[in-house]
Amino acid sequence: MARESGLTSRHELIGRQKELEAIGGQVGRPVPIVVRGPRGAGKSALLDEVASGCRDRDVRTITVELSSAAGESWDLFGAQAVLRALRVRFADIGGSRLATALATVNQLCTPANYDAPAARGRLFHQLQRLFESFRGGAAAVVLFDDVDAAPATVVATASAALRAGCTVVVACDDEGVALELTAFGEAAGQIVELGPLGDRHIGELVAAATRHRPDPAVVPAIQAALGSLAGNPGAVLALCDLLRSQGRLTDVGGALCLADPDAPIALPAGHWLVGLVERTHAFGLRLLALIADSEWFGMDDLAVFASAVDGELAACGRAVDEFTAVGALLCTPDGILTLACPALGAAAIDAVGGDRLRALHLAFARHLAARGPSLGHVLLPLADHLAAAGAVDVGDIDAAALLERAAHRIRPVNPPLAARWHRAALAHCAAADHPRLLDDLLRELVRIGRYDWLGKVLTEAARTGGEPASTATPGVLSAATCLAALHTGAPLPRGTALAAGTTSPTGAASPTGAALPTGAASPAGAASPIGAALPAGAALPTGATLPAGATSPAGATSPAGATSPAGAASPTDATSPAGAALPTGAALPTGAASPTDAALPTDAASPTDAASPTGAGDTPVVSAFGRTSAGSIVGRWFGANEPFGVAELAYALAPLGGTHHPLAAPQPDGWFDPIGVFRAVLGPAYGTPERGPLVLYRRIVDGYRRGRWDDALSAARTLVATCPAATPVHELARLLAAEMCERRDDPGLAESWLGDPDRRGAFPAVRGWVEMGLLQRRGRPDAALAFGRRACRTAVRAAAAGDTTGLHLLIIRHAFLATTLGDRAGLAEIQGAARAWRGHSDRPEPCVTELLVTAMAQNSFPAAQAAAAALRARGHLTELATACLVAARTADDTRPWLGTADEIAGQLGDTGLRTYVRSLARTRGVTLPRRTTSSRSSTEVEVRIIELILQGMTNRQIAAAIRFSEKSVERHLTRLFAKTGCRSRLDLVAAYERGMLART
Structure with a gap:
């Protein structure tokens, strides 16, 4: 046990208690102990903890930093590094014998003495006597940190310390050094492996680093970004520091949350793995960035990459081997390369930059196009790199047609990728094809539930506003803008379909406050949106039905399949608050605005101008509650915190194919369910989102x-x-x-x-x-x-x-x-x-x-x-x-x-x-069944409370972490104070570290 050996894990070192126990059990014996683990595993932190624990037990301890002697390659025994370490600790452990030994070694440690075998032998002997003087007849520990820079040196120096009777602890990665050290002398050495930390310890590490309890979603997000480095303490701490500096870790509701969780998380630019990739090969970061930014990248693509970066194919192959060896890349059996650590890919993309990365995609696309875009195996990779290259000239090929063809082929197996290529085709198409492609793309993005992309497409489309030949059907733009705003949680920038502002038919300002364009007219008969009728000659969408009690105006036509419900009659006995007719039993939707507050879409001069789902004429779904525009829904949602009604939403989204009866949309069990309403209104045309505020609400x-x-x-x-x-x-x-x-x-x-x-x-x-x-x-x-x-x-x-x-x-x-x-x-x-x-x-x-x-x-x-x-x-x-x-x-x-x-x-x-x-x-008089599945002993709970106090948590934060009430935490602390005689939390922590509380 660590408490028996005197070494305990403090809050700076989390999840390494067993390793500390293994080292603590050997203190005082002249044996070598090698601490092994990858970069960032916490070897230096473990050695610091060992040193601190030994000093608490009055065991003489020094830490030799051999890496600091990298410029002294002639010093084969590392004597200068040992001298520096002893001088730092001389005030605590010094004496005349140690001072004499220091002076002797210092005098002998010269390049000339290393050249002479006899002088080198005397130096080694005096170095051993120096360690004997340091030990002074008691237990002593010599720690060597980061010895991979001087593997031969550490073997010699450690040998001298072991001959002097010291316990030697070495942190290294080199297996050869570990084997040579542990085989030294009569006593067999020990290797302590530092593996990845578990989920619980990573959570504690994040809490300790941020001094705050993390939200349950923070640790999984960090681990997902780190991938193969998910259990690496150094990488976790580096990401925590970076996210805090970026303002992406914020305190919400008593816990630390990750803002914008869908945004990429990148390793810091100074992380050792990023530096290794950059130093190893000039094109290393570009290779990783291209792999991370491509849908697929295989070994077969290395030849094209080498040509694109003017490199050698052999060098590219060696780079892949080296990056795979250090855990940066993974290669599947069929030769597909992927990033083992997504955060490394994000860091590579940041380092390369958007312009250089697009240029790289363009060069890649041109090399593929030179092979012949008509070749089937080239089509999909070529489309992927064309889409990533942006709106640039790629030569003689018809990029828009190629992207459309590739999107059509990939759509059955990967709809999001097809939509991405479809979006890229907009940048390459002719002006005459732009409205069709944009209209199709908007519907496709709604169908696959990618409303974040929908918002970006609409923002881009707004830059071409004012040119009818380059925009989609106005009604579709309004409906799509409404969907994007509600699903992303933010109104789109000014200039998009709903951001320009509207006015109501009575002249009341819309939420954005802008007026209708010159010449825009109110819809026929739209003095009040409540109970407004179809304009003369307008047709219902195929399959749509009028609500019970509603009537079609004279001259309105109905396509095949559109019927009025049995018994529908003129609602002469039902009126809205404004006097407009309502169907029997119908009610105003939740949060519906008054008739005078309703606004028209900025891009719809009249309902008769709006496109129907089939693209021919005005065919809005007429509800008993009138024609509330998409702009008004968005304005009230964000500006007045008012939910939308089912019927008004059905009218606003009719251009996208809303054919469901408005009153049939469910509100299950009395819970407001926006996604359910959208699905009921749009049917198969609606795709359930995977991210965004509505998903979080659900x-x-x-x-x-x-x-x-x-x-x-x-x-x-x-x-x-x-x-x-x-x-x-x-x-x-x-x-x-x-x-x-x-x-x-x-x-x-x-x-x-x-x-x-x-x-x-x-x-x-x-x-x-x-x-x-x-x-x-x-x-x-x-x-x-x-x-x-x-x-x-x-x-x-x-x-x-x-x-x-x-x-x-x-x-x-x-x-x-x-x-x-x-x-x-x-x-x-x-x-x-x-x-x-x-x-x-x-x-x-x-x-x-x-x-x-x-x-x-x-x-x-x-x-x-x-x-x-x-x-x-x-x-x-x-x-x-x-x-x-x-x-x-x-x-x-x-x-x-x-x-x-x-x-x-x-x-x-x-x-x-x-x-x-x-x-x-x-x-x-009932005895409840004993709950055993989640029961915990009192001592275990108390130890856990003290560990959380070590992390700086308050009683409230501790209660949330262990799922107890705050009063229960206070009762446990009171019991601990009585048990230990402590009067404060600080005294309690000190008692815990002295071993007054046995760990169960």
Whole structure:
């Protein structure tokens, strides 16, 4: 054990406890110990830790830096380096005997003495006596760091120290040196290998380096960027320093988050691996940059690369072998080269620069084109390098046609790559082909879900604005711009389709404040977007249907397949707030603007000018709520924090093929689901994104419901760090984060997430649910009940207008508290609210909300059991815990229900729920099942707490790291203070390092 040997790992050295124990067990014996590991593995840090531990035990220790003697190649024994090390430590260990030995060696250590065999022998003998003087008859340790620069020297010097009876510890990479040293003398030596650190230790290393608890997503992102260097401490620390200097590590919600996680992470320019590549071959960085920036690069391409950089093929082959040997490159059995460390590729791209890299791609493309672009095996690589080369002349070939042909071929197996080549074709095509290619590309990017690329394409297209021959259909541009803005979390730059500004038909300014272009007209009959009808002669899209109760205007045509629902009639009895007609039962969408606030797209003079999904005439999807423009949706989303309605979105996205009935779009289980709405409106034309704020929001909701709270909170932090604009999904993310933090007994952080309690939000029911929980957990149940009653009434009225988001959460929390406090009269009102919620469900069977309220109001175990079964089948653990509590109140055997609730509480880290479950178990006389899967001994927890204190964490940060409440951490610290007699955290750390707390 390290504590028995006296060597302990401090916070500067993480994950090397076993290695320290191995070295500590040999201290005092004249044996060589070789510490081996790759660059950055922490050899120097380990030697520093050994030196510190030995000095704490009053063991004489020196560290010899042989690398500092690199300019003294004549000094074969490294005597000058030994002299320097002893002079540094002379004040602590010096004496007359050591001083005499120092003077003797200094006098003998000259180039001339090394040339004479007899003098060289005397020098070696005096060097051995110098080490004997240093040891002084007690245990002594000599450490040699970074000896690969002088392998022969260290063998001689270490031999002298070993003959003098010292323990020798050498850090090196050379296997030959290691074998020669460990075979010296009578006692067999030992080799200590420093392997890669595990995930847990990497997380601790990041926390120690940044002095902050990292978000769960930070460490995986760093490891993914490092690839083969993922467990290398030096590389991890280098990336942490670089990311902090770039401002990409930010504190959000009590944890350190990675801003812009989709951006590349590069090794620092001064990293040893980058320097090695640059020094080894003049073209080394260019080769790695080209491999990193190409879709594929194989050994067969080296000949073309050599020609492109005016190099020798043999030299390129040697470079690949060398880079593979040091772990920079990987080669598959079929000869494809890839970067073993993506961060190295990103660093190479940064070092080469965009212009030089594009020129390299261009040279590569020209060499491939010279072979004959008609050759099938050349087409795809040529297209890849053409796309990366940018809008440049590549000779006599038709680049646009070639890129289109290659995109068509690759699309079935790699749609994103096909879209990238399709985008590159825009830069090479003729002006007459530009509208068609742009229109097709916009639809393709929507179909594959690459809205980040969509935004870039639209920004580029805006540079050609004003020239009709070079732009796509205006309606498609507006719809695509709307999608790009909502999915990327930022309005596009001024000049794109929606950034130029709009005005409403009544003259009210749009969110951007700019007026319609001269000559632009309001749509026919669009005095109010609510209830606006199709213009005369307009046709519905193929397959579209009018909503129930809506009528087609006189003269409107319908293509084959478009039908009006059975029984559709003129809604003479239904009016909107502005007096416009509404279909029977229809309601304004959540957050819909007033009729006078609606704005027209800047590029649509009239609905009759907008392109239909089929490209012929005006065929917008007409909803009961009118013609709200894409620009207005974006303006309200970012400017007023208002969610969009299903119907207005269907109209705005009609040019992209929105043929689904607006009122059929789901809002599942009362949760706002933008991605689900887009999918319902656009159908197969919509691709689900893999990144962006809407994906993060979906992760938050899904993580909350399925009990993955750590992941949900991580997504919330990433959303705030990456997309700072205030939008409806940001509000819901903050509300859910506040709820989870409060239930984890962190009220301060919950308040930070919640923000201003008086601010009007887009989702009052969700906010009411969170604030009601805050009141309840602060010991004010009566105030919480009264607040819940008011909030529930307001939410029911909002639901009648179509806003049902969060109503079920508020109803269940209100009902549970009313049952707990015995408010039977209030339960009757809640049952009415549940029935109102039931009216908004599209399922024929009773919903979970109605079942739970029925179970609480009527003390019905079958209803609670049915609700629990439904939630368990869906995997919604958070809501299942509530259902189990309701079932436990009504069941004859409460033990299994309380046991399940307690298990879920442990998984969530919900301290309030766990306390309530155990209190209810005591009241019912029930013994809960012993939880063994995540149990930890008291000593293990206490040791872990001290280790986190060593990293500089506060009690709150420690609680989050070990998933305990802050009060539990305080109780453990109180127990530790009593056990050790310490009075402060600093004294506790000192006691831990002295071994007063045995590690279990």
